[in-house]
Amino acid sequence: MKIIVTHTSPDWDAITSVWVIKRYLPGWENAKVEFVPAGEHSSRVKEVTEAIQKVGEEEMIHVDTGLGPLDHHQTSDQNVSAASVSWDFVKTHSKMFEDQSEKVTDKIAAIERIVSVVVATDHFKEVFWENPTADYHEFSLLGLLDGLKLQKPNEDDYYTEFGMACLDAMLHNFENRLWAEKEIEENGKMFDTRFGKGIAFETINDDVLKLAQKMGYTLVARKDPRKGYLRIKARPSEATINSSQLTINKKGIDLTLVYEQLKKMDPEATWFLHVSKKMLLNGTVKNPKMVPTKLTIDEIIHVLEKV
Numbered sequence: 001m002k003i004i005v006t007h008t009s010p011d012w013d014a015i016t017s018v019w020v021i022k023r024y025l026p027g028w029e030n031a032k033v034e035f036v037p038a039g040e041h042s043s044r045v046k047e048v049t050e051a052i053q054k055v056g057e058e059e060m061i062h063v064d065t066g067l068g069p070l071d072h073h074q075t076s077d078q079n080v081s082a083a084s085v086s087w088d089f090v091k092t093h094s095k096m097f098e099d100q101s102e103k104v105t106d107k108i109a110a111i112e113r114i115v116s117v118v119v120a121t122d123h124f125k126e127v128f129w130e131n132p133t134a135d136y137h138e139f140s141l142l143g144l145l146d147g148l149k150l151q152k153p154n155e156d157d158y159y160t161e162f163g164m165a166c167l168d169a170m171l172h173n174f175e176n177r178l179w180a181e182k183e184i185e186e187n188g189k190m191f192d193t194r195f196g197k198g199i200a201f202e203t204i205n206d207d208v209l210k211l212a213q214k215m216g217y218t219l220v221a222r223k224d225p226r227k228g229y230l231r232i233k234a235r236p237s238e239a240t241i242n243s244s245q246l247t248i249n250k251k252g253i254d255l256t257l258v259y260e261q262l263k264k265m266d267p268e269a270t271w272f273l274h275v276s277k278k279m280l281l282n283g284t285v286k287n288p289k290m291v292p293t294k295l296t297i298d299e300i301i302h303v304l305e306k307v
Contacts (some may be wrong), residue, residue, distance in 0.1 A: 015163035041066030228292030229283030
């Protein structure tokens with residue numbers, strides 16, 4: 001049997017350490033997780049001296065507790081946590097890193113970005129996040145785990161399973177994020193409007209819309225090359241941008257004129273203008289009856305340039 005030992009009431013550093021070992025250390029996917037008081041180790045070992053210790057017929061890994069090789073409490077380095085040293089250990093023992101395909105290298109990059117955030121929060125760096133007292137931070141995994149511990153006291157196995165499920169989902173999101181970043185850098189078609197910079201894509205990755213808006217683009221358009229669906233989004237009017245290159249009209253953008261022009265150009269297509277006048281849709285998986293436009297992305301850009 002293989003056993004991973006960590007501390008009771010596991011935080012994200014402990015949970016992430018368990019996650020990288022169970023998910024990516026060969027042979028450890030079905031390891032049992034045991035919990036001990038913080039700073040202690042399993043009663044079945046005298047001292048934690050190796051990352052993997054033999055205990056009779058069992059193999060045991062201690063993470064974030066016991067002051068062993070996969071702990072970090074013996075160093076003041078704030079760039080290190082149990083999650084990062086556990087991930088470094090996995091990297092030296094997994095053939096995954098021999099695969100140079102884009103899919104695998106993107107997965108590794110996504111995991112490393114997750115681990116870097118965990119390291120920062122384990123050293124309480126979230127106090128330096130922008131507007132750290134804002135309510136929306138309570139929607140983060142940090143807030144959810146804290147609330148879960150209040151809702152279900154002393155259920156360490158539950159916290160760990162919950163956390164690992166969240167990290168699995170987050171990994172998919174980060175992989176998609178990396179893909180969106182590449183799309184913006186390599187395939188985005190930038191254009192100018194009187195409101196500021198716009199960018200358009202032909203891609204199946206819908207995350208480019210949200211990410212491009214966060215990056216400061218005033219108008220973002222995406223056409224799905226498979227289904228022909230088109231989505232156009234304008235930044236909310238209350239947004240502010242701290243960049244000399246990307247500007248915005250503080251009164252906001254109204255896509256009504258774009259809507260009317262595109263209806264004239266392609267009257268057979270289905271067009272839906274959101275009540276906010278900030279989102280224009282043509283075709284959606286939520287309504288398969290909508291007819292996608294025959295207009296090209298370059299024709300769409302030409303209209304948006306004149307908005």
